[in-house]
Structures are given as structure tokens and as C-alpha cells.
Amino acid sequence: AKQEGRNGYSFYTPEMQARSVRNLQLENELRRALERKQLQVYYQPQVALEDGRILGAEALLRWQHPEFGAVSPAEFIPIAENSGLILSIGEWVLRTAMSQLKIWMDAGLPPMVVAVNLSAIQFRHHNLPDLVTQMLDEIQVPAQYLELELTEGVAMDDPEGAMAIMNDLHGRGIRMSIDDFGTGYSSLSYLKRFKVYKLKIDQSFVRNIVEDSEDRAIVSAIISLASSLGMQTIAEGVETGGQLAFLQEQGCDEIQGYYFSKPLPAEQFESFVREAQDN
Ligand code: C2E
Ligand code: CA
Ligand code: CA
Ligand code: CA
DSSP: OOEEOTTSOEEOOHHHHHHHHHHHHHHHHHHHHTTTTOEEEEEEEEEETTTOOEEEEEEEEEEEETTTEEEOHHHHHHHHHHHSTHHHHHHHHHHHHHHHHHHHHHTTOOOOEEEEEOOHHHHHSTTHHHHHHHHHHHHTOOGGGEEEEEEHHHHHHSHHHHHHHHHHHHHTTOEEEEEEETSSOOOHHHHHHSOOSEEEEOHHHHTTTTTOHHHHHHHHHHHHHHHHTTOEEEEOOOOSHHHHHHHHHHTOOEEOSTTTOOOEEHHHHHHHHHHHHHO
16 A cells, blocks of 8 residues: 655655565565474364363464564464465464374374364365365374364355355365354355354454443354354353353353463463363
């Protein structure tokens, strides 16, 4: 985005310039982040509201840079998408998460589902279904333990195309969930036809459910919609007991949020699961 100068020239404001310099630096650094082992996958528990069992985890990418420090995925994922780096990074996240799951299964942790975020480019890449099934085969994790998260915006951007890919993945036994549900514009007729296992209620609706009656109405509408379409619901960003109580009363299936745990490195996640088992 440029601004039109008085004499017709386009120029960048100093602030825009600083931002694009940082973006270019980050893009360059991101190219080497994998080989330099600066990327890590963290795991945030997903918990059943019925009995408090840990059903699985969402895999969330972390980038620790020696100079820039911890760079937020909200900043570097868009850079990875615009530069095409997301394909190799996304494949690495999938492989890392599935290999970790295999380690946990072999170590006797209860069976869990690991959810991995997919960007639009990965989802629409022609060989995604083959890539995923080959990887699961190689690592020897059954397909039912992988869940792929796709944002509502990406799914609804080209619903016919999305449906074909989802059908393919579904046929291979892989679960799909719709992320950030409620922030985009869902066509209900498509939603009905999508082979989707779970709707993830966006944290912007969960944040104020205790105080805000409109957010409460939206959340309970999403839960009944999902239940009438035969889909599960998970609420994101649950931080307080008050939020949890409302979600439980509404019949939400699962929650994810700081109330239970922040995203954790693999070893800490494992201890978290073992401690929960002992209680
Ligand atoms: P998301 O998929 O919606 O992930 C949920 C975000 O909410 C995560 O932020 C998580 O750390 C944060 N969160 C979880 N519980 C709470 C809570 O109780 N309160 C609050 N305030 N926040 C909570 P994070 O890890 O910074 O990731 C941001 C976004 O970056 C993700 O949003 C996702 O869109 C993207 N992302 C992260 N990892 C990947 C990845 O491996 N691939 C792709 N394509 N995108 C990723
Ligand atoms: Ca997600
Ligand atoms: Ca989300
Ligand atoms: Ca989000």
C-alpha cells in the first residue's frame, strides 16, 4: 500500500518503510530458520468438558531467533505464505508433530489426536493428500490421529474446491476441523456438505462470554448449529472458570486455552498428560 504524493510520486511513510525492511529481514532469516533449528513445535492440550480428559493437542509453531527473539507466528506465518516458504515449513510441522505423536504412543501415553494448522497454500497444493498419507505411512501413525485445521475463510473462499480436497482427505481417514469459526462468512449449505469433524469457536467470541450477552448468544448458536450438523465443538482461548462453566452448560464438547495450559514444548506436554493421568 502506497500513498500518492502531492506531485504524483508514490512514497512510503517512514513507518511503512521500517515495516517492510523488517519483513524482508524476517523473510531472509526464515529461509534458514529450519536448517538452523530455530523452529519448534509446541503443543496445547485439548480437553473434554465432560470428564476433563485430554483428547489431544494443537501443534503451534514457534520461532526463536538469536537477534529478533521470539517472533510471533501471527507475524511470520504471513511472511512464510507470501514467500512460498510455508510449503516446506508446513511440511516440517506435520512431520515433526506426527513423529512426536509416534514417540508418545510408543511411550505408552493414551491415544491422542494432534491437530495441525494448514495454510491456504498448503491446503490447495495438489499433492497434499498424497503427502500426508505417505508421511503417516512412513512414520506409522494411523490417519485417525491426525486432524487438519483449516480456517473458515480458506474453506469458504472456494467452497467447491475445498469440498473436493476435504472429501479426498476424509476418504483417507483424516479428520478436518474449521478454525476461527464465526470470523468469516460461512455458507450454511456448504457447511452442511463439508466433511468436517469439528468447529473451533474463535476466541474473540469466548473472551467476553461472561459479561456480553451477544457473545453468549453467538456461542450457543454455534454449538447448536454444530450439534444439528453432527459436528463437535471446541472453544478456543478459554482462560477462566466462568467461561468454562458457560460452555459446559451449553454442551460444548471440548476446550483449549490457558485455563488448562499454554502451548508447551513436547517434553512438558508429556509431563502434563502424565500428571493428569495420575489424578
Ligand atoms: P490459531 O490457529 O487460531 O491458534 C490459536 C492461538 O491462540 C495460538 O496463538 C495460541 O497460543 C493462542 N491461545 C491459546 N489459548 C489461549 C488463551 O487462553 N488465551 C489467549 N489469549 N490466547 C490463547 P499462536 O501460537 O501465537 O498462533 C497464532 C496463529 O498463528 C495461529 O492461530 C495460526 O493461525 C498461526 N499458526 C501457528 N502455528 C502454525 C502452523 O504450524 N502453521 C500455520 N499455517 N499457521 C500456524
Ligand atoms: Ca488453529
Ligand atoms: Ca483458531
Ligand atoms: Ca486465530
